[in-house]
Amino acid sequence: MSFKIGWVGCGRHATQMLLPQLAPNNVTLAAVCDVNPLAAQAAATHYGVSAVYNDYRQLLEHPGLHAIGMAVGPELHQTIAIAALQRGLPVFIEKPPGGSAKAAREIAATAHRAGVPAYVGFMKRYSTGNKIAGNILRSGDFGPILGFQGNYLTAPGYFSGAVDYSSFYLHHCVHYMDLMPWLVGAEISDLQARAFEHQPGRLLAHLNMTFANGALGTLVMGTVQSRGTPMENITVMGDHQRIEVNNVINVAWHRDPPFKAEDDAARLDNSCDTLCWSPNFTAAANEDHKGYHALLRDVFRGMKGKSSQAPTIEDGAQAMLNLERMIVAIEQQLHNPSLSH
Template sequence: MTLNIGWIGCGRHATQMLMPQLGRNGIKVAAVCDVNQAAAASAAWQYGAEAVYQDYRDLIAHKDLDAIGMAVGPELHHTASIAALDRGLPVFLEKPPAKTAAAASEIAAASKRARKPVLVGFMKRYSTGNRIAGNVLKGPEFGKVLGITGTYMTAPTYFAGEVDYSGFFLHHCVHYMDLIPWFAGENFKDMAVRKVEPEPGHLLFHLNFECLNGVIGTIVMGTVQSRGTPMEAIQIMGNHIRLEVDNVINVACYRDPPFKADDPDATLSDHTDTLSWTPNFTAAANEDHKGYHALIADVAAALKGEKSAAPDIGAGIRAMENLERMIGLL
């Protein structure tokens, strides 16, 4: 089954990260839209779209569309997704789904009226290391999650000119407002924040939390690291077992091994010793360890009415509510 999608927003992120995954999952780009006519024309040429628009309303009215996808700003996500839903078209939105939780809730209401799904681009769930960790947590060996520590940094240059940090919060921090509760298995209950700001645009904060199911933890985020270095590290603590995900690709599961230095018969055990995985970048495989391909595969299934674990607008509302709670404490 092939779906015809109309795509809004033809910037670098959309054309290099998201749109390459569409054809791999049975989705044809039938029409594209961008206020930048050259960007839209380039995307149409790359992905074989038959029509190019500069106004999202004209794209939504394009004949024979099965769905709408978009990667634009949060305000247009809100406006254009509701317009698409009012026309009876399901929607894929890059995160954040809207500028506020209230606006995201309006999208959810439109989705309910139209009886069409809205999927949100929380690809951190699909990053290879995070996905492996999530599957380990679902298995019988790990047991109850006790605590989570996550670090997710960026640089001030990434959001230059936004010393109110609005872009940083909406486009960066929102990821962990979705990912950490997903790992924990429940949403945040309590939050507390400590911060340091050595100069405007340079922020570091620690968010301490407890989830509804008792999972505790700390999230470290800020704009004081170079984007040229690895910026993510997650540790998930259980009882005599822990998972560590470094740079979204390296995974280690530490269990409860015996001390081996004084044991002449020491060996390695499948049941107690550390398990680790790292990707093979020398293999000629079209893999996407950041998670976009796996995300769009689930999105495609949802748009086709098939069973899917793709994050929906409900997850988007939860993440935005968490984000607003966090910002209120800073």
């Protein structure tokens, strides 16, 4: 039987990154909805959908739906998710899962009462390089995780006119408030920040944190880089080894090799030398290294009652809590620069 989903939000991100993942996962897009009639109709035409709505409440009444997906704004994520869950429909919520940790917890409580799952679009867990790193870190071959270092920057494209960093926090920073604990294997127990606004809209923040397992973390985020250049790299450090992920696709696992210059028999040793991986973009393979395909494949497994590791609304609530702690630390620095001295 075909698994039918109704979708709310037909903007560029949904139509180009999320909706293309449905058909390969044997999911039928049965109905679409957007407050912009032109956007809704364009998505319907592109994906061959006849049911088009401009009000999410009408979409929820569409017969035969098995689940709801959405990519709208934070407040609507909460409203629509709760309405769908109360009807017994599993939901996929593109991040952020509401505008606050409280909102995400309310979604989680509704999902628990309804007995149906709610999943969140934290695709960074599924980006190819991060996925490889996560598998190594959990394999038992890496040993204790001692530290995390990362850079995740962007440009000030989240606002125009009056500077408001809310969207930057909610749509950009929230990713790492989920990804870091997932990679380190422990929640953030302490978080502090140094922040500098070189001019309105140009924010640079250095975060330092301690994780519940004792690992230390450093993360640089801000709106001072071009989106046209790679702006993301990660290092996870262990004892005499580390994993580096650059631009979500290049992975290096540095271990503990001996010096080779004075060894006449020197060679590359599978047991201790660095392992590297990069994708082959010349191959005729439809690979999504950003992670949307793998994420939604796991989401649909869960929606269909199968085993799934997809990020849940509980994960979303924790990430939002981490984000709020980060925002408080940054805003304190912006309004009280003397705290950094």
